[in-house]
Amino acid sequence: MPKDAPTLLTVRDAAERLGVTPRTLKYYEERGLVQPSRSEGRYRLYDANDLEQFSRILRLRALGFSLHGITEMLKRPLEQLGDGRRRYSQDSLQQIADALAQQVDTLDARIAAVRRELKEAQSVRAELSEDLDYLRRRLAGEPSDQLIEQRLAATRQRRSKAAKAPAQPSARGDENDSDSDNDNDNGTA
Numbered sequence: 001m002p003k004d005a006p007t008l009l010t011v012r013d014a015a016e017r018l019g020v021t022p023r024t025l026k027y028y029e030e031r032g033l034v035q036p037s038r039s040e041g042r043y044r045l046y047d048a049n050d051l052e053q054f055s056r057i058l059r060l061r062a063l064g065f066s067l068h069g070i071t072e073m074l075k076r077p078l079e080q081l082g083d084g085r086r087r088y089s090q091d092s093l094q095q096i097a098d099a100l101a102q103q104v105d106t107l108d109a110r111i112a113a114v115r116r117e118l119k120e121a122q123s124v125r126a127e128l129s130e131d132l133d134y135l136r137r138r139l140a141g142e143p144s145d146q147l148i149e150q151r152l153a154a155t156r157q158r159r160s161k162a163a164k165a166p167a168q169p170s171a172r173g174d175e176n177d178s179d180s181d182n183d184n185d186n187g188t189a
Contacts, residue, residue, distance in 0.1 A: 007047070008045040008046065009045065010043060010045065011025055011044050011046070018058065025054065026044075028057055029044070031067060032071070034046075053074070056074070057074070068103060072096050130151070
């Protein structure tokens, strides 16, 4: 092997040098954060650049950054400082901040959609529970006229309470996200 050939480390050797488990290195590779070369036998081989990338990832994780945040950071180049250190430019930091803010906004929208869907599912469940209760009571022999009258009275009471209660928007300001009964419930089964 020529003297100027780069030193390549196996997963075990690289993990030992970095103070992590081999599984950690493989996980970061699976996430696309590092792409080591492969030997003819398909073994992972890490060079100095891979170790530097892993060190950067581990430092960012130690500072509390998420893998999504680290992925955004690794897309941006570091600039060389006069003392040999490297850092992100102000422009890179702004791009990272913008990308992370966009991810947070996307997740907030997904959370709001899931909350609306959950609320709708809970409403449908409540209606189905009432229907199931009615049918079980009918199967137990209770007269339908009495059950229908009880159900209509309960529906009127719920609507009366809803009409008297002031509309309260959610903490996120979603005023269309109010509790309401299904208007097509006519009280019969």
